[in-house]
Amino acid sequence: MKLLMNVQRRLWLLRRQRSTTSTIAKAHDNESSEPALTNTQLDELERNVTLRQHKNNIPLIRSLLTEVRKGNQQKQQELQAEIEQLPNSTHPRLLNYGNEPRELAQYKHRQLDSEASKKEFSELARSLNLYRMDHLGNYTGHKSYYLTGQLAMLEQAIIQFALQSVTKHGFKLMSVPDILPPEVIESCGMRTEGERTQVYKLDTGECLSGTSEMALAGYFARKHLSEEQLPLKVTAVSRCYRAETSGLQEEKGIYRVHQFTKVEMFAICSPQQSEAELEEFKNIEVTLFKELGLNFRLLDMPPCELGAPAYQKYDIEAWMPGRQMWGEISSCSNCTDYQAKRLDIKYKRKSDDQLLHAHTINGTATAIPRLLIALLESYQNGDIIEIPKVLRPFMDDQKVITKNKRIPETKLVKFIKSNH
Amino acid sequence: MLNLRTTLRRIKITRRHISALYITGDKANENYVTLQPFLDFTDTFRDKTELERSIARRWLDVNLDAVLSKYHKYQSHQGELLRLDEERESVTKQLKVLAKSCQEVEEAVVQQLKERGKKLRNDVKILKQTIYPIEDDFIHDFLNLPNLLHSQCPSGQEETLLYRHALPENARKKGPSHLEREDLIHFVDNNRYYMMDQAAHFDVNAMQALARYFVTKGDFIQTANPDFARCVLLEANATPLEHYHLVKEEHLQNKLNTAFLTGGGSFESYLGAMTKLCVYPSVLPLRYVCCGRSYSRAESHQYGSLSSLYTATQTNAVQCFIATQTSNQADEQLEHVLNLAIDFYKALDVPFRIVYAPATSLTSAESLRAVVEVYAPSLQRYISVGRISNYGNYVSKRILFSTRRGKEYDFLHLIGGPVLYTSRLIAALLEHGIQLEKCRLLGSANGQLKTTLQNDIQQFKELFK
Helix, strand or coil, X not given: CHHHHHHHHHHHHHHHHCCCCHHHHHHHHHHHCCCCCCHHHHHHHXXXXXXXXXXXXHHHHXXXXXHHHCXXXXXXXXXXXXXXXXXXXXXXXXXXXXXXXXXXXXXXXXXXXXXXXXXXXXXXXXXXXXXXXXXXXXXXXXXXXXEECHHHHHHHHHHHHHHHHHHHXXXXXXXXXXXXXXXXXXXXXXXXXXXXXXXXXXXXXXEECCCHHHHHHHHCCCCEEEHHXXXXXXXXXXXXXXXXXXXXXXXXXXXXXXXXXXXXXXXXECCCCHHHHHHHHHHHHHHHHHHCCCCEEEEECCHHHCCCCCCEEEEEEEEECCCCEEEEEEEEEECCCHHHHHHCCEEECCCCCCEEECEEXXXXXXXXXXXXXXXHHHHEECCEEECCHHHHHHHCCCCEECCCXXXXXXXXXXXXXXXX | CHHHHHHHHHHHHHCCCCCCCCCCHHHCCCCCCCCCCCXXXXXXXXXXXXXXXXXXXXXXXXXXXXXXXXXXXXXXXXXXHHHHHHHHHHHHHHHHHHHHCCCCCCHHHHHHHHHHHHHHHHHHHHHHHHHHHHHHHHHHHHHCCCCCCCCCCCCCCCCEEEEEECCCCCCCCCCCCHHHCCCCEEEEECCEEEEEHHHHHHHHHHHHHHHHHHHHHHCCEEEECCCEEEHXXXXXXXXXXXXXXXXXXXXXXXXXXXXXXXXCCCHHHHHHHHCCEEECHHHCCEEEEEEEEEECCXXXXXXXXXXXXXXXXXEEEEEEEEEECCHHHHHHHHHHHXXXXXXXHHHHCCCEEEEECCHHHCCCCCCEEEEEEEEECCCCEEEEEEEEEEEECHHHHHHCCEEXXXXXXXXXXXXXXXXXXXXXXXXXXXXXXXXXXXXXXXXXXXXXXXXXXXXXXXXXXXXXX
C-alpha cells in the first residue's frame, strides 16, 4: 500500500501539470478513495518516462503489479525497486521544449578580442608551468591532475569567494563526509550498481560521494523540521568523485575528471517555497559568474536532461574561448519531494501540524576545474592571465598569473640502472 | 599490548609476496611493469650494523642474515647468468667472424659453434626460470628492508620531547568530549561525520590559512593534488596498505596496481608527480604545500576504543613535501617546517608539543618522525594533529626521483607529512573551551576583511546614489 501511495504522490504532481485532462481528473477522484493504480495512471507515468527519455520500466511495473495483485508477495520488493527507479514528474513549462534546452539569457562581461588566438586551458596552463596531467595514470590514476603555484592558490581563492557570497545569502556552512553508504546515494537518485554507474565503491562496500548534495541530503534523512525552519539553506565544500570518463576531444584536459572540489548549495523547503527558492539559487549563481566577469548563458533544461530526481533544472554555460565552445559550469535543480520521500525528510505544517514531505533544491556555487578553464581562457592576455578583481583579495592582491619558473618541468627518466 | 599489535601487523606486512613495485620477468606478461625501482644493494648493505640496529629498534621481524644469504645466492646466479650471456656473445661473434672470413672453414667447426650457441641459449633460458623464484624471494625481502634510522630518532620506546607550549590545565581531570557539542558536530562513525557553523568555517579557514602561511612565510609553492594513489606508490613509500581504503575500479588494467583513497592532502599523493622525475639542482630545495583531504585509517586505533573526531578517517589536511640534494639540507628543511608549525600552533594558544616518535611507530621508509601533538582533555593525553618525517633518499630511489650530477643521478632526500589535521585540532580546541571563531589563524587572508570592509563602504555609498 505504501508503494502505491508513493506512486499516487508522483501522479498528483503529474496532475498538477496536466490538470485539464479528464483522465487525470478521474484519477484524482481515486486518490481520495482507494489508492489503486489504474491503467490510466500508469499510462501517465509512462508518458513522463518517455518524455524524459528515461528507461521505460512501466511494462515491467504493470506485470509486477498484476503478480502482486494475484497475491504473489515475493514480487513486492521487486515492484518497489522498479517504482523507485521512476523519475520525478516534470514541470509543465518544459513539456513542449523537445530535446533542446531553452536559452533564457546571455550575459556578456568581457570583450574578447581576436578569439582565434586564444589558447585552450591545458596548453595555457602547461606553458605557464601551472598544471600537470601527463604520465600519471599508473601512479595517481586515469585523468588525475596536479595544479601548481598560482593555479592552486586560485582554486582556494575561488572557494573563499564562493563561500563568502553564499553565506551572505543565508547559507550555513557544513563540513560533510565524502564516504557514504550506498543507500544515501541511491536515495538521491544516483545508481550505485550496474555497468555505467558513476559511483566509485570502496572495499568496505561504502561509496564515494559524487557531490556534497548527497551528504547534505543524507544529513537531513529522517529529520522532521518545523515550517518556521524552512527554507533551510546549507552549503559545503567537498571533493566530488565520479567514475565517469570521456574520450571526447572537446572534453579533454580537466573538463571532465574523476575528482574535483566543489562548493555546493542545498536547501530544504516547503512545496510552496521550492519554485521561488530555485529562482534564488539561479540568481545567486548568475551573480557569482557576473562578478567573476565571465561570458555565460542561462539555460532552462528540457525533460530529457533532468536526470531522475529533478522536476526542473537550470544550467549555466560559460563561453570558453580557447575551446570555442559553451561549457557547463553550474546548474541548479528543484527535486521537489523526490529525495525527501526516499530519505524521509519532513516538515510539520504550521496550519494543521500535519507532517508532509519537504522539497529539496540543489545548486553548484563553483565547481573548480571547469571554472578554471573558463577563467583562464577568458582572462588570458598573451603570456599572462589577469586575476578577476573579486578574487584578488584572496590572493594577496596579486593581479596577474605569470609563468612559474620555480616548478621543475616534467622531465622523466625511464629507468636508472641498479648496481648489482 | 599496543606494541605487540603493531609488531604483529608489521609481521603480516612483511609476508606479502605480491608486489606492484617489483615484477619479475615471468610475471611481466600478465602484469604491466609501471616502475623499476633503483635497487641500491651496495648502499643498503654497506653498514650492516646500522641496518640491523634499525630493524631491531623498529621491532621488525626481518632476519638480515637470511636476506644476505638470499642476496649472495641471487648474486651468484646473476653472475652465472652474466657468464653464460658473455660466452653466448663470444660464440656469436666467432660465428660472424668465420662467416666473413674468406678462408675455407671446416663445416664441423661451424656446426660445433652453432651447437654450443644453441646449448648456451637453452642454458640461459633454464637458468632464468630457476632465477625468477630466487629473484622474487630476495627482491621482495630486500624491498621490505627498512631505512636506516636518523641519529635523532629516540633510542628507547618512548618519544622524546622537542618543544612544548603551555601545559594542560587540570591534566588529572578528564574533560568533556567534543562530541558533546552537538550544535557543532554530528558524528555517525569513523567514515562519516558532519561539522556545523564555526567548526565548519574553521575546518576550511585553518587549512587555507596554514597553507598560505607556508607559501608567504616559508617560501613554499602551493599545489592541489589528486586523491587516489596506486599501490605502486604506497609500496614505494612502505605505507601499509590497510592504512587506506581500496577503491574498486570497473576496468582495472593492472590488477596488482590498484587505487587507494589517500586524499590529495596525503604524502603519497605527492609521489605521483615525483615518480621518474629528474630535476635540475637549481630548483632545489623544492618546497611544496597543499590543502586537501586525507583519508588515513592509520592512527585511528591509537585514540581510544570510542570513535570520535580523533579516530575519524576523513579530515582536511595541510601536507608539505620537500626535496633536497643532501641529508644536511633535509635536516635544515625539517627544522624550517617545524618552526612554521610552531608559529601556527602557538598563535592558537593551545597546549601542544612536538616530539620525535620512537622507531617502533615509524614506517619502514621513515628515518625520523616529528609529531605535532595537541592535548586532548577528554582522552587525558596528547594526540597527533600533524607530523613531519624524514625519508632520506629511501623513497626517491624507489620512485626514481632524482637530480643529475654530471652523468650520475643523485636521489633526492625527502621531508614531508601532514602539518595539520583539522578535525582533530577542532576536537581538541573545543574540549579546551576555545571559541573557534576567535582563534588567531596565522596566514589567514587579510583580504577577506578588506573585502567585507570594501563591500560595506560600497553599500553605504550606494545609499546616497
